[in-house]
Amino acid sequence: MKLYINENQRMGVIAPEIYGHFSEHLGRCIYEGLYVGEESDIPNVKGMRSDVVEALKKIDIPVLRWPGGCFADEYHWKDGIGPKDQRKKMVNTHWGGTTEDNSFGTHEYFELCSQLGCKTYVCGNVGSGTVQEMSEWVEYMTFDGVSPMADLRKQNGHEQAWKLDYFGVGNENWGCGGNMTPDHYAHLYRRYQTYVRNYHKDRPVFKICGGADAADYEWTDTVLHECFRKPAPESAHGFMDGLSVHYYVGAEKGAHKGSATDFGEEEWNATLKRALGMEELIRRHGAIMDQYDPDKKIGMIIDEWGCWHDVEVGTNPGFLYQQNTMRDAVVAGLTLNIFNKHCDRVKMACIAQIVNVLQSVVLTEGSRMLLTPTYHVFHMYRHHQGAELLESYLEQEGQGEAVVQESISVDRDGIVTVTLCNHSLHEAQNMELLFVQKKPAAVSGSIVRGAMNAHNTFDEPETVAEEAFTEFEVGDRGVSFVIPPCSVMMFRIG
Numbered sequence: 001m002k003l004y005i006n007e008n009q010r011m012g013v014i015a016p017e018i019y020g021h022f023s024e025h026l027g028r029c030i031y032e033g034l035y036v037g038e039e040s041d042i043p044n045v046k047g048m049r050s051d052v053v054e055a056l057k058k059i060d061i062p063v064l065r066w067p068g069g070c071f072a073d074e075y076h077w078k079d080g081i082g083p084k085d086q087r088k089k090m091v092n093t094h095w096g097g098t099t100e101d102n103s104f105g106t107h108e109y110f111e112l113c114s115q116l117g118c119k120t121y122v123c124g125n126v127g128s129g130t131v132q133e134m135s136e137w138v139e140y141m142t143f144d145g146v147s148p149m150a151d152l153r154k155q156n157g158h159e160q161a162w163k164l165d166y167f168g169v170g171n172e173n174w175g176c177g178g179n180m181t182p183d184h185y186a187h188l189y190r191r192y193q194t195y196v197r198n199y200h201k202d203r204p205v206f207k208i209c210g211g212a213d214a215a216d217y218e219w220t221d222t223v224l225h226e227c228f229r230k231p232a233p234e235s236a237h238g239f240m241d242g243l244s245v246h247y248y249v250g251a252e253k254g255a256h257k258g259s260a261t262d263f264g265e266e267e268w269n270a271t272l273k274r275a276l277g278m279e280e281l282i283r284r285h286g287a288i289m290d291q292y293d294p295d296k297k298i299g300m301i302i303d304e305w306g307c308w309h310d311v312e313v314g315t316n317p318g319f320l321y322q323q324n325t326m327r328d329a330v331v332a333g334l335t336l337n338i339f340n341k342h343c344d345r346v347k348m349a350c351i352a353q354i355v356n357v358l359q360s361v362v363l364t365e366g367s368r369m370l371l372t373p374t375y376h377v378f379h380m381y382r383h384h385q386g387a388e389l390l391e392s393y394l395e396q397e398g399q400g401e402a403v404v405q406e407s408i409s410v411d412r413d414g415i416v417t418v419t420l421c422n423h424s425l426h427e428a429q430n431m432e433l434l435f436v437q438k439k440p441a442a443v444s445g446s447i448v449r450g451a452m453n454a455h456n457t458f459d460e461p462e463t464v465a466e467e468a469f470t471e472f473e474v475g476d477r478g479v480s481f482v483i484p485p486c487s488v489m490m491f492r493i494g
């Protein structure tokens with residue numbers, strides 16, 4: 001199989017935020033996964049667990065979405081500020097009916113993002129919150145002068161406003177966020193977004209309109225029809241800067257999504273087929289967006305994506321805790337390749353969710369932590385962040401379905417990153433990467449591979465890991481090698 005790379009044709013910048021993550025007050029994501037409190041025996045800095053923060057820093061996480069998810073449209077931010085012993089407790093009705101003690105709130109979220117060195121993305125409450133509540137939250141977070149909310153923030157110990165990069169106006173308002181019709185949400189969106197004020201003209205908040213569930217193209221069309229406004233000439237922004245889409249995949253056999261670890265070829269094929277469906281979703285939602293916004297000013301924000309399997313046996317069904325195998329790694333690799341190739345429209349994506357929920361990069365059990373196969377894919381792919389996509393063409397041999405899939409970028413130092421997935425379970429492929437003119441000088445590679453069900457456990461945390469890949473030959477215009485079945489690979493070519 002030949003992979004032609006045109007190093008002279010740059011197709012646009014891959015927004016680093018495509019490699020974003022999502023954290024919700026759900027199961028053990030926030031509490032235990034990210035935040036253990038300052039009194040915990042688990043090593044922490046200001047309550048954030050150090051092992052997890054250090055692991056996440058190594059994959060250069062660019063942005064973290066919070067506090068939900070469905071939780072966002074039930075969250076009242078004022079319950080999560082001030083002295084912790086006086087914070088209101090609430091029932092987390094969506095996720096297991098647990099008691100939420102609000103010990104992780106706005107201040108803790110910004111502290112976490114500062115430790116991670118990532119951008120901030122807060123999702124507001126449209127479903128059960130008021131315009132005033134949303135507007136005051138934005139004032140609390142971002143206003144530096146004298147005002148009721150800025151004064152309250154200062155009283156709670158934070159003198160300076162934080163940098164709020166992204167703000168979502170509700171979540172899944174077609175479902176858990178209020179069961180709205182697209183028209184109804186669109187009208188509310190116009191109103192709520194008006195009061196998401198920009199207190200800093202030099203760093204405006206990027207406003208995200210709540211978008212469709214998977215292939216609900218009518219939702220996308222309706223909200224754009226009602227809410228799309230060309231930015232006024234004197235400002236860079238219209239009513240929205242981004243429009244979201246959510247898409248989850250699994251084997252979905254009957255009433256069950258299927259086990260995360262105990263599955264066969266049929267489930268592998270079904271999951272991979274659904275994951276490859278991301279391409280069509282982006283094309284079709286993108287085509288609707290093009291009708292309103294041909295200059296592609298609005299970003300497609302895929303702020304929830306990933307594999308959704310059955311919960312691990314014996315765990316709380318409301319906690320969505322699942323293991324993570326080579327199947328999840330291959331889904332991550334090929335989905336990120338699809339995002340890279342659509343970097344002209346896709347400006348952010350957040351895998352769901354960062355720790356202990358759905359397709360996580362990190363799992364914890366008490367004081368123990370492990371890195372999942374998906375983590376290793378994010379580690380290999382981090383070089384694409386902020387790089388420029390290169391034109392590429394994969395020439396398949398024979399008539400069969402394509403089993404290898406790629407994306408290629410070049411960074412500021414001229415180093416080319418090639419990422420590849422082979423989703424065949426049985427067949428290796430001879431590969432030849434061919435540049436137009438470039439003569440490869442320094443080449444290095446790494447790989448994540450294993451049997452389809454291979455995964456890491458707390459007793460055997462290194463079963464699936466990123467390994468150096470050295471079995472390649474460098475020629476005058478390219479690199480040749482064999483890509484094993486069920487693997488994700490990365491080359492850096494200088």
Ligand code: AHR
Nearest residue numbers: 068069070071171172352
């Ligand atoms: O990620 C889990 C849930 O999936 C989120 O809370 C919701 O937005 C989606 O349905």
